[in-house]
Amino acid sequence: MKNTIEKEIVLNNVGMEFDNGTQKVTALTSVSLDINKGEFVSLLGPSGCGKTTLLRIIADLLQPTSGSVEIGGETPKEARLKKKYGIVFQSPVLYDWRNVRKNVELPLEIMKVPKAERKERAEAMLEMVGLKEFMEHYPRQLSGGMQQRVGIARALVIRPEILLMDEPFSALDEFTREKLHEDLLNIWRKTNKTIIFVTHNISESVFLSDKICVLSPHPGRLSAVINVDLPRPRTIEIKNTPEYTALIAKVRNSFEGV
Amino acid sequence: MVIKKFLKSKYMVNIVWILLFFIGWEIVALLVELSPEIRSPEKVLPHFWKIIASVFDVNKIDGENTAIQLVLMNAKATLIRSVEGFILGMIWGFILALLMNLSGIIEKIAFPYLMLIQMIPILGMAPIILAITGDINKSRIWIAAILTFYPVATNTLAGFKSVEKEKHELMYSYAATTFQIYTKTLIPAAIPYFFTGLKIAAPLAITASIIVDTLQGDLGLGCLLSQSLKGSMTRYVFWQIVVISAAIGILSYVLMGIIEKIISPHNRLKKN
Numbered sequence: 001m002k003n004t005i006e007k008e009i010v011l012n013n014v015g016m017e018f019d020n021g022t023q024k025v026t027a028l029t030s031v032s033l034d035i036n037k038g039e040f041v042s043l044l045g046p047s048g049c050g051k052t053t054l055l056r057i058i059a060d061l062l063q064p065t066s067g068s069v070e071i072g073g074e075t076p077k078e079a080r081l082k083k084k085y086g087i088v089f090q091s092p093v094l095y096d097w098r099n100v101r102k103n104v105e106l107p108l109e110i111m112k113v114p115k116a117e118r119k120e121r122a123e124a125m126l127e128m129v130g131l132k133e134f135m136e137h138y139p140r141q142l143s144g145g146m147q148q149r150v151g152i153a154r155a156l157v158i159r160p161e162i163l164l165m166d167e168p169f170s171a172l173d174e175f176t177r178e179k180l181h182e183d184l185l186n187i188w189r190k191t192n193k194t195i196i197f198v199t200h201n202i203s204e205s206v207f208l209s210d211k212i213c214v215l216s217p218h219p220g221r222l223s224a225v226i227n228v229d230l231p232r233p234r235t236i237e238i239k240n241t242p243e244y245t246a247l248i249a250k251v252r253n254s255f256e257g258v
Numbered sequence: 259m260v261i262k263k264f265l266k267s268k269y270m271v272n273i274v275w276i277l278l279f280f281i282g283w284e285i286v287a288l289l290v291e292l293s294p295e296i297r298s299p300e301k302v303l304p305h306f307w308k309i310i311a312s313v314f315d316v317n318k319i320d321g322e323n324t325a326i327q328l329v330l331m332n333a334k335a336t337l338i339r340s341v342e343g344f345i346l347g348m349i350w351g352f353i354l355a356l357l358m359n360l361s362g363i364i365e366k367i368a369f370p371y372l373m374l375i376q377m378i379p380i381l382g383m384a385p386i387i388l389a390i391t392g393d394i395n396k397s398r399i400w401i402a403a404i405l406t407f408y409p410v411a412t413n414t415l416a417g418f419k420s421v422e423k424e425k426h427e428l429m430y431s432y433a434a435t436t437f438q439i440y441t442k443t444l445i446p447a448a449i450p451y452f453f454t455g456l457k458i459a460a461p462l463a464i465t466a467s468i469i470v471d472t473l474q475g476d477l478g479l480g481c482l483l484s485q486s487l488k489g490s491m492t493r494y495v496f497w498q499i500v501v502i503s504a505a506i507g508i509l510s511y512v513l514m515g516i517i518e519k520i521i522s523p524h525n526r527l528k529k530n
Contacts (some may be wrong), residue, residue, distance in 0.1 A: 005426075061427055093424040097446050097524050106442065108489050110432040138524045 006035035008162065008194045009035040009058060009130060016053050016220075026219035027053045030067065033213060033222060037161075039193045040188060042205035042212045044251070050220025051198045052166055058196065059087055059164050072161065083111070085162040086155030090170055093149035094139040100133040101126065104154045111158065118214040127192060145176035152187065163196045170201070178236060181207055207234065214254045224254040227248045264432060280306060300493045303465035317426045318490045328482065329498045335477040336467050337506065339395065342461040343402020348372040348456065351410025352404065359444070360436075376408050376432070394474045398467050405466045406459040413455030414420070417448025453518040460510035470504055479503060 016028040028050040035041050037126050043051040056062040057069060060076035071079035076196055079085060085105075094103050104122035113121070129149040139147055148168055155163055169177045185208065188195055199205050205212045206228055214224040228247060230238055264270060283306050313326045318378075320328065320491070336451045358365035377385075380401060387397040392514075421444055429439045471480020479499055486496040517523065 003423075009301065038480045059427075059431060061430065080431055083432070085433050086414045086430070087428070089427075091424065093422065093428060095425075095443075095446070097449070097522055110429070110434045110438055140524070147359075 006037040007034050008037040008039070009033075009196075010070040010073060011035075011054075011058075011067070011235055014054070014057060014064045015066035016050065016057065017065045018063065020182045028057075028064075028220040031215075031219070031220075031222045032067075033225070034107055035194060035196065036193050040185075040197065040208055040210045042061070042209040043198045043215060044202065044212050045197065045206045045215035045220075046200060046201065046217060046255075047217035048217040048220070050217070051200075051215050052217070053167055053220065055164055055196060055198050057059045059085060061139065067244060077253065079162075083107075083158045084160055084201040085164050086158055086160040088151045088155045088163065088168045092139070092144075092151040094116075094147055094150055096139055099136050099138050100131060100142070100150050103139065103150055103245060104157050107154060107158045121157055122153070125157045126150075128156075130183065143176070145180055146171050146245065148180065149183070152184070156187070156191065156193070160193070162196065163188075165197045167198050167200070169204070170199070177204070184208065184237065185232075187232060202251050203239070206244060207239065211222075212251055214251065216255060226251055226254060282453040298493075300497075304494070305404060305495060309494060309497045312492065312498060315492075315494070317492075319495065325492060325495050329479075332477055332479045332482040332499075332501055333502055333506065336464070336471060336479040339398045339478070340402045340463040340467040343399040343467065344406045344460060346399065347403035347406025347459065347463065348410050351407035351455065351459075352414055352452065354411045355402070355414035355418065355448075356405065356440075358415050359396060365415075372408055372411065373491060375404060380405070380469055381473075384473055388473070394476060398470045399477070401466050401470045405462045409458040409462070410452065410455035413451045413458070414448050417451025418444050420451065421447045449522055453514055457511050457514045460514050461507035464507050464510060466502065 008082045008172065011031055012035040014028060015026070018025045018027055031050075031054060043054055045051045045174065055063060057064050058071065058076060060080040069076050071084060074082070074084075087217070095106065096097065100120050100256040102118070105118045105127055108118040108121060126135055129152055131146060131149055134142060138149065142150070151168070152163075169180055172180065182205065184195075185195065197205070197208060209228050212226045213222055213229060214220065214226065226247070230241075230243060230247070263499045283303070287299070287305045290296055291305075296302055302332045316324055316325075319325055323331065354368065358368055383404070384397060384401055387400045388394060391397045391400060425443050425447070426439075429443055434442065467478070467521075468480040468483065472484045474481075479502070483496065483499050486489065486493070486499065511529035
């Protein structure tokens, strides 16, 4: 078994200090973590635990002040330049002046992909997230959930190996969120991406993940890694099982000093 | 049903607004006319219909042209100068905003000067510009340009700065070049702000050219305005100029709105 598992992301004693001028604030202290290829991993914790900071370090949007990060044997910068990851933010961050298809084509335009191929790839992605009929709509004509799907399609259109998601569903209502959970799992199964999913929602992390990394604040640190061995594919019904409830309790109990 | 829908439409607001304006005008004009202290009511506020009637007056004022011909001829001269100045100011304003956004040092150096230029009254600035250019026509264009470029530069800069952090991060994650960041993200995002600047600047450019006209006799609404006040021609030339300048000012604003809508059709869409 062991040799079939390939490590995709290796965090080694990652620490992050911010200097706000008057004092140093420790956002993260010595986080070590391995994330395997194709794994769905949640970074779970309350605000101030450094979960978003950790995601941003992996995305090369922040430089850690100590420790190292390897993505497929490369530095985060190399991984970024090779478009190894796609990123989805809490807000959809769509371009109002571009229609849905053009929004998804944007990263391909930057990468100078020829027009016909851009169109084809964007359409394929939009079909996968279930928005094929809305391709010529503008973002403001879409609901919040649909906008976030466009964001996911845009992240995946560059064919990254990793999908980084920063609280992508936290601004959505419960019904939309549950629907998107199932859809995200389907997309994940079809594409075999490694997903790192930042959230402060315990049930969301249990429902989605293979592995939950529980982070605690003051200072931000990794306090537990919990494996979620619920069977896949998962549907909403799994939330009614005692195993699911037990896992939720286990995750909740793992928090320290919140 | 149709009537009800019409009553609620935005046209209704405009119609009510226009009606109230003219009713108000006529009431004041009537009061002025009836007031025993005011000896020449047409100097304070004539009836609007009298101004309209004066447009159709065929009397030649300067031996060649009727009042309206004279006004339109001068309006054309003023309009051409303000449009030239406006376009120049628009280009400078945009380039300056771009430079200020590209370099914090340029922004810190340029901004106080921008403010300073704005604080000098137009009538104070005009003779200086005239002394520099040595040509009244050029200095009129310059003044229009100077008044245009400040609102355009500051609003466009605000537009560049309004782009949320995540869009910058997205561009960074795609390893976009500075050129791509500007063409794909910052400039399109700043377009509505750019047009806000243009909407402020367009009537300003016209007002400025009219004011600067008054400094030296030539063709131009401002020149005609000062002549008409000296009593050598009918007072209605003055009123025609007032109405036409106001109309040009409003139209210039409306025109900017129309161009913006053509350029960015997504703004017309209703939010879901």
